[in-house]
Amino acid sequence: MPIDMIAVMQTARTQRHAAEPPLDLQAATRIARALATFADPTRLRILSLIDASRNGEVTVREITDALEIRQPNASHHLKLMVEDGVLRREVHGRNSLYSIHPDHAERIRELLR
Amino acid sequence: MTPAITSDDAATRARQLAAVADPHRLRVLSVIAVASEAVTAGAVASALAMSRLESDRAITALVEGGLLEVEGGRAYTLTPDAWFRFGRMLDPARGDGEGSGRWSLPVDIRLALDRVVEQLTYRYSAFFSRESVEGFVFDSYELLRDRASVTQHLVTLTNRYAADRLAAVASSRGLMLRGVPELLFVCVRNAGRSQLAAAHARSIAGNRIHVRTAGSSPASAIDPVVAQVLEEDALPIVAEFPKPLTDEVVLAADIVITMGCGDSCPVYPGRRYLDWEIQDPVGAPIEEIRLISAQVRERVHQLLASIGVAS
Numbered sequence: 001m002p003i004d005m006i007a008v009m010q011t012a013r014t015q016r017h018a019a020e021p022p023l024d025l026q027a028a029t030r031i032a033r034a035l036a037t038f039a040d041p042t043r044l045r046i047l048s049l050i051d052a053s054r055n056g057e058v059t060v061r062e063i064t065d066a067l068e069i070r071q072p073n074a075s076h077h078l079k080l081m082v083e084d085g086v087l088r089r090e091v092h093g094r095n096s097l098y099s100i101h102p103d104h105a106e107r108i109r110e111l112l113r
Numbered sequence: 114m115t116p117a118i119t120s121d122d123a124a125t126r127a128r129q130l131a132a133v134a135d136p137h138r139l140r141v142l143s144v145i146a147v148a149s150e151a152v153t154a155g156a157v158a159s160a161l162a163m164s165r166l167e168s169d170r171a172i173t174a175l176v177e178g179g180l181l182e183v184e185g186g187r188a189y190t191l192t193p194d195a196w197f198r199f200g201r202m203l204d205p206a207r208g209d210g211e212g213s214g215r216w217s218l219p220v221d222i223r224l225a226l227d228r229v230v231e232q233l234t235y236r237y238s239a240f241f242s243r244e245s246v247e248g249f250v251f252d253s254y255e256l257l258r259d260r261a262s263v264t265q266h267l268v269t270l271t272n273r274y275a276a277d278r279l280a281a282v283a284s285s286r287g288l289m290l291r292g293v294p295e296l297l298f299v300c301v302r303n304a305g306r307s308q309l310a311a312a313h314a315r316s317i318a319g320n321r322i323h324v325r326t327a328g329s330s331p332a333s334a335i336d337p338v339v340a341q342v343l344e345e346d347a348l349p350i351v352a353e354f355p356k357p358l359t360d361e362v363v364l365a366a367d368i369v370i371t372m373g374c375g376d377s378c379p380v381y382p383g384r385r386y387l388d389w390e391i392q393d394p395v396g397a398p399i400e401e402i403r404l405i406s407a408q409v410r411e412r413v414h415q416l417l418a419s420i421g422v423a424s
Contacts, residue, residue, distance in 0.1 A: 023143035028136035035139075039130035041123035048118045111126065111198060112118060 037084045038111055042069065043077050048112050050087075050100055057090070057099040132178025133199060137163070141171040142180060142195065151188030197278065200256060218254075225268045226250055229275065237279050239323075250275045294420060295323040297366035299378055303328025303355035304336045305394040305402075306372040306409065311351035312343050313410040314417065321422040324351050325366065329377040331355035339394055342402050370416070387416070 023031070038044060045067050050058050063074045078098055081087040086104050090097045100108055118126070133139060144160045145152045158168035172189060175181040180195040191200075218226070234246045241249075253275040258267055296314060298307035307326040314324050332355050343350060358378060363369060368385045371378050373393060380386065389412055394402045417423035 023140050025136060025140065028139040028143070032134050032136045032139055035130050035134035039127050039134045041120060041127040044123040044126055044130075045118060045120060048123070111130070 034084075034107075037081060037086055038108070040077070042067070042073070043081060044112065046074070046077055046081070047086075047100065047108050050098065051109065051112060057097040059095050059097060061095075063098075129178050129180065129194075129198075132174050133180060135171075135174075137161075137167065138171045138175055141168060142175060142191065142199065145181065145189055146191055146196075146200065151184040151190045153188045157189075193278075196256065218251075222254075222268070226254055226271065229268065229272045232272070233276055233279060236276070241279060246275075246279065249278055253278060293321065293323055294367045294422070295325065297363065297369045298324070298326045298372070299328065299358055299369065299374055300372040300391075301329050301374045301393065302332035302336075302395065303358075304332035304334065305339045306391050306405070308335055308339055308350060309343065309394075309406050309409045310370065310372070310413055312348040313406075313413045315351050316346075316348050317410075317414055318417050318422040322417070326351065327356050327358040329358050329374040331357050336394060338397075338399050338402055339406075342399065342406050345403075346406070368416075368420075 038047070046063055049063060049066055050056060053062075060071060060074050060078065063069070063078075064071050067074070078087065078089070082089050082098075085101055086108075087098050088101050090099070133142065140161055141157050144157055148156075154165065154168050154172055157163070157172065158165050161168070163171075172181060176183070176189075180192055180199070181189045182192050184190050230243065230247045230250045233250060234241070234243045237246060250271060254267065254271040257270055257274060296311075298310040298314070300306040303326055307328065311324045311326045314322060335350060335355065340350060358374075363379050363384070366384060368387065369378060370387045370389060372389050372391045378386075391409060391412075392401075392405055394405050397405070414423055
């Protein structure tokens with residue numbers, strides 16, 4: 001970004017109300033925990049893969065093939081993200097389909113772009 | 114099926130996220146995000162009732178993660194990246210996406226932004242889909258709007274901001290080579306001379322230039338005899354159909370070469386303008402068009418040599 005654009009954004013900020021309360025500790029802790037879930041290259045790539053997939057859902061097999069990682073590794077990350085509520089898991093017979101929880105979809109796109 | 118981000122990219126993002134995934138660092142970032150100017154480490158410490166050691170540590174981690182940058186040696190501001198990826202969550206006043214999205218915008222703004230989307234889609238057509246460009250444009254608008262009390266030039270600013278973001282993303286993904294000159298060949302019908310020039314330029318300089326063409330009053334199709342002459346030289350046609358000369362194409366160009374339509378071409382600062390006297394091949398016999406083509410090739414070669422991209 002050229003310098004003048006940064007200057008414009010900073011001037012714009014100057015015009016906001018001066019004393020806004022910063023993020024409180026409770027909110028910061030909650031957000032930090034959510035971000036920690038994403039702070040891993042494999043998990044980011046899994047999320048990116050799901051986001052780029054046609055139906056927004058993928059199988060473990062598709063993940064191991066596309067990312068060239070081993071199945072236990074993929075399962076570990078998937079389990080963790082399901083527990084954190086980032087991913088949803090749907091069982092179809094012998095397969096599980098993983099998709100991004102709609103509550104997180106927008107934030108994840110923001111982090112992936 | 115492949116993920117949209119590469120593994121290198123994922124590693125960089127993960128490092129950035131790890132730098133920010135800590136309550137104290139997030140609070141430091143948020144203090145700096147809502148401040149009216151660059152903030153010193155001392156001011157951060159007192160705003161959050163931290164020790165200087167704690168605030169220094171947090172700031173160092175955020176600088177290393179590419180989220181803060183130093184201004185004037187000792188005060189800190191957010192990097193564009195930090196605004197872009199985390200701005201929304203750092204600013205409690207902004208809320209979380211409620212009432213956002215294009216449909217909450219007034220119709221005149223929406224139309225103006227749609228025009229920006231058109232321009233940028235054209236400019237970045239080699240790298241991004243229209244949908245991606247639209248996402249960047251509307252998001253950039255919201256980010257700028259929420260940080261400004263002046264709304265007068267917001268659309269213009271959005272255009273520049275979104276263009277910068279797109280260029281940055283394209284070059285960071287290796288999609289765009291910085292400094293590849295964009296040449297625009299303009300003639301009257303965009304059916305003969307500009308097509309010849311574009312085809313020769315592409316064959317001489319390949320990917321070291323971007324080539325576009327336009328006409329001040331475009332014909333309905335490329336002159337078939339011109340197409341035949343190009344085919345004889347095994348030169349592919351660069352532009353598939355004659356296009357009108359619009360502000361966008363001129364704005365996107367570094368060098369504008371007009372051939373017989375000088376005055377109708379809008380002039381913008383910062384672009385190099387050349388006017389070539391080349392005979393219009395319309396209705397000319399093929400022998401003559403071959404001569405015109407050779408003449409065009411010679412001039413294109415000189416031009417490309419002058420900017421250091423002729424082989």
